Amino acid sequence: MPALLAPDSAKAATGEVSAPVSTQAHHATRGKRPVRGVSKASRVPAGRSAGAAAPVARHRDHGPVQGGSEALEVSSHRSVSRGADNVVSKAVMEQFTPGTSVLKAADRLPGVSFSSTDPLGIDLWGASIYVRGFFMDQLGVTLDGIPLNDQTYESNNGLNIIQAAISDDIDRSIISEGPGGVNVPSTSTLGGTMQFETADPKDQLGGKVSQGFGSYSSFRTYARLDSGKLNSTGTKFMTAYSRSDEGMWAGGGSQFQQQVDAKLVQPIGHESVMKAFFNWSxxxxxxxxxxxLAMLKGLGWRTPHLYPNYAKAYNYVAGNISLPTTDAIEANGDEPYLYDGGQQETNYTGGLNFDLALTERLRWRTNLYGTSQTGYYTYSDTSTPSADTEAPFSQEVWQNRQERYGFTSSFLYKIANHSLDAGVWYENNNQEAGLFWYNEPTLGEGAPLKTVGPYNTYGKAFQQGYGFNWRTNNFAFHLQDTWRPVENLRVTAGFKSVLATTAGGATYNNSDYTGVDALPNGSMTASSAFLPHVGASYRFLKNHEFYFDLAENMRTYQVLPNGVGNSPWSVQDQDAFKKLQHGVSPEKDWVYAVGYRYTDKLIQASLAGYHADARNRLQAATEGTILAPVSTVVPTTVHTNGVDAAVTLTPIKGLAIYNSVSYNHSTYGGNITTSDGIYYTKGKKIVNFPQFMYKANLSYRWKGLETHFDVHYYSKRYYSYVNDTSVPGYWLASTGARYNFGKVGFAKNLSVDFNVYNLFNSKYISMMGQNGNPMSGDYQSLERGAVREFFGTVSAEF
Structure with missing residues (x-):
């Protein structure tokens, strides 16, 4: 997790735009990082790179699904879908170890790639999800209609779903692998949407408790209480608490999370309802x-932080001891040995939703919401000694805060064969970001700082690199008509208008650190009056469906501080920012999807093809070393073509056999020019995403017993932009079983779960490019996937 240090003054004068290369904004950029600008003549597209069939299950009314295609319910093991939407039910999510990120359940779908450093997928630094080549900062994500936006680590414009709701309380997920609907509120929709819905409180008084244990001293506790209906109007509520501590499979430390969920449902008459939701995490x-790659070859698979061995880290940085290395590691400029690194966050999310039947034909749906996030992202900076002690390194802390408040409101009107949907979305986001350094103690004179805080044990921050403050206002309007000329044909046409303005920037500049007199400050606006969307679903024969979906999408400008991401405010100085104000356009793309689906009791099959053309995509590329990176943001285009196919067989009751294959061909549309010259990236494959994926799931249910076996294959992924380095493909298998004993004493549905992650202990790379991808060759920006781990859970309802 590199640190941001003062830019090289000679290179700073080039006026090019620069930012970290990672596909996610990272908190610290180790080393001196010039931020360069791109001339208007060379500018092109912005941003980053560009459903499974299953047995039909009984449809349940969960309320409206936002998007251009109608989605159906999911069976107990797989998803049943319509159009470009796939619905993943709670029953599917329950096959995973309790506490697992709900994004991992989406990985069952063809075209979706989820990877993480930990088996539960809760380590945000090492977790990533792609949908048909689109990264998780290019997807529209909502929770109960609340826009969550950018899902990446340390985002200034969003909240990851695992921090917004307890996974046990998520009832279902609607994953659109097409362009997504115009009525999904989001600043980041380019390649699809993910809509998560929490479960309503139950009608009967009761609750649930579960206790889980796992490898490396992991544990997890979950408790939920449902009030049942409290009165004749149907008032009911639920509250839940979870506490998990996932042990580290390499090195010291842990990954601790605790959350509280609460939900209130108040029916209003027979056709209307008010719902309130709250989460604290x-x-x-x-x-x-x-x-x-050099570290893996020279030092082996496990090269963790040195925590909690402070003396070893202290003496290594002080030069008193040496640790193993190789010529390739030295030549690469890698830093294999740091004391620690991590994060601490506190989040609040709340929403108030009204679904009101004004007449038999007219409904009014409104959602008022707010989110708050305070985060500290840190690592031991070996290049900056502590100022007030004798420690040879310090703790670098990237501090951010965001508060988002907004509302969505729409009217739905049915007339003849038409369903009209018109609505607006407004959001105000106050964002702050700062970079600070804190003293570590002299060896033997106190306990060292922990990466999760507190940080001021040995005094206030002795150095600040910068401070940023922005205010972003997002506004969107959508209008959509769903027409059913005949019962088996559904045609959707609509558009949305988007206006997003961000004002602000640097409020403090340490010129000794940044090397410039003024950091970026000013206003940028991303707007589009007409972003169209057209789709259709046609059930032309019994069990047969054909669909298509096409739309133009736009992502608003990312808001990130100096040197942290491909944002206009990440450039080196105010002069470079002013050039961008008149020379950069927001990222847009056209996404096309077409598919066929067959569904009956014995076999369910689907075949889908898609194409996307992205323009104005700002591509971040890294040169230099992790201690002295030089990250250049250059514009390019990306062209994507792909196909997904899936089939599920249900030969006997309780048995389901699922297989899917995916092929994705995404290439860059132009070459990249940096201070080192021209890199010939035109026609090269996009980084970090596999071209080929195979997935299989075998599940069986008999009375109280449920078992499942999953296997995934991901092909080679390119690491460098010129495709001269890559990580190999890998197989990953997991399995699990559950037995429900039914009612035992006062307990109902007493069950025992046992799951094994990475059954064959495969060694594989999970996250790639978290510190940026190299233009050519190697770079210290890979994360290893978790080793084989075992988990057991006992749960009961009452």
Whole structure:
């Protein structure tokens, strides 16, 4: 997790735009990082790179699904879908170890790639999800209609779903692998949407408790209480608490999270309802240290942080001892040995939703919401000694805060064969970001700082690099008509208009650190009056469906501080920012999807093809070393073509056999020019995403017993932009079983779960490019996937 240091003054004068290369904004950029600008003549597209069939299950009314295609319910093991939407039910999510990120359940779908450094997928630094080549900062994500936006680590414009709701309380997920609907509120929709819905309180008084244990001293506790209906109007509520502490499979530390959910449902008459939702989450996590191809070859698979061995880290940085290395590691500029790194966050999320039947034909749906996030992202900076002690390194802390408040409101009117949907979305986001350094103690004179805080044990921050403050206002309007000329044909046409303005920037500049007199400050606006969407679903024969979906999408400008991401405010100085104000356009793309689906009791099959053309995509590329990176943001285009196919067989009751294959061909549309010259990236494959994926799931249910076996294959992924380095493909298998004993004494549905992650102990790379991808060759920006781990859970309802 590199640190941001003062830019090289000679290179700073080039006026090019620069930012970290990672596909997610990272908190610290180790080393001196010039931020360069791109001339208007060379500018092109912005941003980053560009359903499974299953047995039909009984449809349940969960309320409206936002998007251009109608989605159906999911069976107990797989998803049943319509159009470009796939619905993943709670029953599917329950096959995973309790506490697992709900994003992992989406990985069952063809075209979706989820990877993480930990088996539960809760380490945000080492977790990533792609949908048909689109990264998780290019997807529209909502929770009960609340826009969560950018899902990446340390985002200034969003909240990851695992921090917004307890996974046990998520009732279902609607995953659109097409362009997504115009009525999904989001600043980041380019390649699809993910809509998560929490479960309503139950009608009967009761609750649930579960206790889980796992490898490396992991544990998890979950408790939920449902009030049942409290009165004749149907008032009911639920509240839940979870506490998990996932042990580290390499190095010291842990990954701790605790959350509280609460939900109130108040029916209004027979056709209307008010729902209120609240979540509080707190996490304190050590992260796994980044590695490189050279480190993996020379030092082996496990190269963790040195925590809790402070003396070893102290003496190594002071030069008193040496630790193993190789010529390739030295030449690469890698830093294999740091004391620690991680994050601490506190989040609040709340929403008030009204679904009101004004007449038999007219409904009014309104959602008022707010989110708050305070985060500290940190690592031991070996390049900056502590100022007030004798410690040879310090703790670098990237501090951010965001508060988002907004509302969505729409009217739905049915007339003849038409369903009209018109609505607006407004959001105000106050964002802050600062970079600070804190003293570590002299060896033997106190306990060292922990990466999860507190940080001021040995005094206030002795150095600040910068301070940023922004205010972003987002406004969107959508209008959509769903027409059913005949019962088996559904045609959707609509558009949305988007206006997003961000004002602000640097409020403090340490010129000794940044090397410039003024950091970026000013206003940027991303707007589009007409972003169209057209789709259709046609059930032309019994069990047969054909669909298509096409739309133009736009992502608003990312808001990130100096040197942290491909944002206009990440450039080196105010002069470079002013050039961008008149020379950069927001990222847009056209996404096309077409598919066929067959569904009956014995076999369910689907075949889908898709194409996307992205323009104005700002591509971040890294040169130099992790201690002295030089990250250049350059514009390019990305062209994507792909196909997904899936089939599920249900030969006997309780048995389901699922297989899917995916092929994705995404390439860059132009070459990249940096201070080192021209890199010939035109026609090269996009980084970090596999071209080929195979997935299989075998599940069986008999009376109280449920078993499942999952296997995934991901092909080679390119690491460098010129495709001269890559990580190999890998197989990953997991299995699990559950037995429900039914009612035992006062307990109902007493069950025991046992799951094994990475059954064959495969060694594989999970997250790639978290510190940026190299233009050519190697770089310390890889994360290793978790080793084989075992988990057991006992749960009961009452």
């Amino acid at each position: 707190d996490l304190a996590e050590w992260n796994y240290w980044d590695t490189s």
